[in-house]
Structures are given as structure tokens and as C-alpha cells.
Amino acid sequence: MIPAVQATVDHHAIAHNVRLLAQASAPAQVIAVLKANAYGHGAVPVARTALAAGAAQIGVATLAEAFELRQGGIEAPIIAWLHAFDPDEAVAVFAEAIASGIELGVSTSSQVRAVAEAALRADQLAVVAVKVDTGLNRGGFARGEWRKAFADLANAEAAGAVQVRGVFSHLANADRPEYRTNAEQARSLREAVSFARAAGLAPELVHLANSPAVLTRPKALVNELPVFNATRPGVAVYGLSPIMGRDFGLIPAMTLTARVGLTKRIHAGDGVSYGHDFVAASDTTLALLPIGYADGLQRALAGKFEVSIGGRRYPGVGRVCMDQVLVDLGPGEPKVREGDTAVLFGPGSDGEQTADDWARAAGTINYEIVTQLRGRVQLRHIHQREPVDQLRHTHHA
Numbered sequence: 502m503i504p505a506v507q508a509t510v511d512h513h514a515i516a517h518n519v520r521l522l523a524q525a526s527a528p529a530q531v532i533a534v535l536k537a538n539a540y541g542h543g544a545v546p547v548a549r550t551a552l553a554a555g556a557a558q559i560g561v562a563t564l565a566e567a568f569e570l571r572q573g574g575i576e577a578p579i580i581a582w583l584h585a586f587d588p589d590e591a592v593a594v595f596a597e598a599i600a601s602g603i604e605l606g607v608s609t610s611s612q613v614r615a616v617a618e619a620a621l622r623a624d625q626l627a628v629v630a631v632k633v634d635t636g637l638n639r640g641g642f643a644r645g646e647w648r649k650a651f652a653d654l655a656n657a658e659a660a661g662a663v664q665v666r667g668v669f670s671h672l673a674n675a676d677r678p679e680y681r682t683n684a685e686q687a688r689s690l691r692e693a694v695s696f697a698r699a700a701g702l703a704p705e706l707v708h709l710a711n712s713p714a715v716l717t718r719p720k721a722l723v724n725e726l727p728v729f730n731a732t733r734p735g736v737a738v739y740g741l742s743p744i745m746g747r748d749f750g751l752i753p754a755m756t757l758t759a760r761v762g763l764t765k766r767i768h769a770g771d772g773v774s775y776g777h778d779f780v781a782a783s784d785t786t787l788a789l790l791p792i793g794y795a796d797g798l799q800r801a802l803a804g805k806f807e808v809s810i811g812g813r814r815y816p817g818v819g820r821v822c823m824d825q826v827l828v829d830l831g832p833g834e835p836k837v838r839e840g841d842t843a844v845l846f847g848p849g850s851d852g853e854q855t856a857d858d859w860a861r862a863a864g865t866i867n868y869e870i871v872t873q874l875r876g877r878v879q880l881r882h883i884h885q886r887e888p889v890d891q892l893r894h895t896h897h898a
């Protein structure tokens with residue numbers, strides 16, 4: 502049975518994007534960011550493709566995400582940097598991470614203490630990356646904490662508990678390449694590294710750049726390349742532009758499709774779906790798609806999106822319901838049949854809408870469009886470039 506709603510992930514596109522990011526990052530190495538189930542694309546399969554295409558390492562937010570990758574057989578270095586710190590469980594959780602060979606991003610002194618204790622308990626060296634706040638004012642050690650944090654970590658290194666492998670930070674305005682805070686944050690990270698060295702640490706990986714910084718190569722960051730030797734692109738791995746409207750040569754990897762559940766003739770003046778928000782201007786045919794807001798097609802998109810069926814665009818009409826939505830096939834003899842595949846968004850290469858189109862229509866960013874898919878959407882992975890047409894080979898017996 503073909504699922505009614507599918508997000509098809511093109512691994513050829515992912516590999517292309519990772520190669521492009523590796524070239525743009527060189528000589529720095531790429532830490533492919535696969536948090537949030539690889540931005541909704543499926544963490545384990547994307548990890549395999551990203552590593553094969555040249556990513557040196559994988560970055561995730563949470564330890565649960567890192568454990569999932571290990572359980573899926575991913576043996577490459579993984580760093581996890583966001584910890585919901587439970588004082589009663591932190592040591593045990595960090596011990597499991599250390600035993601699984603997961604590099605721990607640390608942002609607080611309680612995390613440092615728990616990691617050091619966990620390393621002694623696991624009887625294994627904890628590999629650590631120190632997250633420093635250089636101006637985003639979100640995670641990471643605040644500037645005033647740096648000296649003490651590096652001193653504590655140097656003690657933990659001397660005790661044989663931890664190895665500080667990295668120092669890293671995250672940008673606030675990377676989508677504005679020459680904005681002054683990028684240079685300030687780069688300078689600030691370099692200072693943090695010198696603090697670490699002064700404390701006797703020898704971090705081998707220093708990283709700051711996310712997708713927009715890798716792709717736009719702002720001078721402030723490129724000048725730091727002798728020090729900053731890794732990058733952490735996320736959204737660009739999936740082929741989405743981190744600056745919507747700017748083309749970096751990426752290929753969007755995800756195509757969202759739904760199969761037409763039924764078609765129905767209606768008459769001029771008929772209202773459609775809850776509230777009759779849409780009223781047919783003339784006799785027309787509707788197609789019902791079994792995807793709704795419970796699957797991540799936002800209600801806010803009502804009347805603001807179009808689907809492609811058989812290479813032609815049709816407007817979504819009426820409210821987006823929990824499980825379904827309608828499209829207007831127009832007054833003529835409909836060319837669409839039950840079971841046909843409607844493309845909701847994709848790379849755009851065959852005239853279909855893109856995640857960027859949805860983002861603009863819904864007043865959000867492409868990051869949110871792909872990560873919000875859920876419910877009945879099933880992921881499908883393809884490893885060869887497949888013409889979108891094939892996704893539409895739809896007239897089944």
C-alpha cells in the first residue's frame with residue numbers, strides 16, 4: 502500500500518548539498534547538523550548520506566537524538582549540545598553518552614561537574630566541546646564565566662576525566678553576512694579560544710559558522726579560518742536556502758505528496774468545507790487530499806497554496822481541516838482521478854511549489870515548514886535522482 506501522504510527525501514540532493522557545503526567550508530571540516538530528525542528528513546538515513554558525501558562529523562541538539570543515531574548504526578563522531586539538566590539524572594545520562602562515544606557540548610558549570618563525575622563513573626574519558634556565548638545570548642557560558650569554566654575544565658583534564666576537544670559558539674545574525682555582530686562574535690570566539698589555551702587546554706576544533714555563514718563566507722569569518730576549522734551547517738544540508746530568495750545552488754531534498762482521495766463536481770454558488778469560506782464561482786470539480794493541519798499543513802495556508810497534479814497547478818480552496826483539504830480542479834473536464842499524486846511542495850524543478858513558497862504564504866521560514874511535518878506523513882528515501890514524474894506515476898490498476 503502506498504501511503505496517502507509521503508515526504509520523499511532525495512539522497513542525491515543531500516549528497517550534492519553536503520559536497521557543496523564541504524567545498525564552501527574548506528579547509529574547515531563540516532559537522533552536519535541533523536537535529537530534529539534531520540530537520541524532518543530522517544536522521545539515520547541522512548547521516549549515512551551526509552557522511553558518505555564528506556561530512557566529518559554529526560551535530561545534534563539532544564542526547565536522545567545522538568542515541569538514536571548510535572542505535573541506527575552511525576559510528577561517526579557525534580556532538581550533542583543541548584541538555585535539559587536534571588540534577589538527579591545528569592550523571593547517569595552523561596555516563597551513557599560517554600560510553601556511547603558522544604561528544605558533549607557543555608554550557609554550564611553544573612554540566613561540567615556532572616560530565617567529570619560521569620567520566621569517572623564510566624571509567625572513560627569524556628570528550629567535551631565548550632559552548633561559549635559570544636552575543637546570541639542563548640546557550641553557552643556567558644563571557645564572565647569563561648575563565649572559571651576553562652579553569653574547571655583544565656582541572657578535569659588533569660584529573661583524567663575529560664578531554665576538551667572543541668570550543669564553539671553560534672551566530673545571531675548570520676543571515677546578514679556583513680552585519681557588525683558577526684565580526685564581533687568571531688573576535689569574541691577567538692578570545693575564548695585564547696582563554697582556553699591560557700588555561701592549559703588545547704582544543705582542536707573551533708566552530709561558529711551555520712548554513713548562512715558557510716554559504717555567504719562573510720569576511721569576518723573567513724579571516725578566522727586558521728582558527729575556526731569546522732562549520733555546522735543545518736538547513737542547507739536539506740537544500741533549503743538559509744536566506745530565502747537567495748540561490749546558492751542547493752537542491753531541496755524533500756518532496757511532499759498526497760494522493761487524491763476523491764473528486765467531486767459542485768455547482769456555482771456551492772460553499773466548500775467548514776464555514777463555506779470558499780464559494781464556487783462556476784460549476785467546478787474538487788479533489789480531496791488526505792492531508793491537514795494534524796500533518797503539518799497549517800490552517801494559515803488556507804487559500805494560499807497550490808498543488809501540482811500531472812504537471813498542472815491547482816489552488817487549495819476552503820479551510821484546511823485536521824485531516825484533509827480540497828483543491829479546485831476548475832470548470833472543464835477534470836484531468837485528475839482518484840489515486841493521482843498531488844505534489845504539495847518540492848524542489849520546484851517541475852513547476853511545483855517549494856517549502857519557501859509555503860513559508861512566505863504562512864509568514865514563517867522554510868526551516869519551520871519541513872520540521873513541522875508530522876501526523877500521517879510517511880518518510881520515503883530515494884537514493885537515485887528520480888524525476889518528479891515518477892512520483893506521479895499514479896494511474897494504478
Ligand SMILES: *Cc1c(COP(=O)(O)O)cnc(C)c1O
Pocket residue numbers: 534536582670671710711712713733734735736737743
Ligand atoms: C541549528 C543549529 C545549527 C545549524 O543552523 P542552520 O541555520 O540550520 O545551518 C548550527 N549550530 C547550532 C548550535 C544550532 O543550534
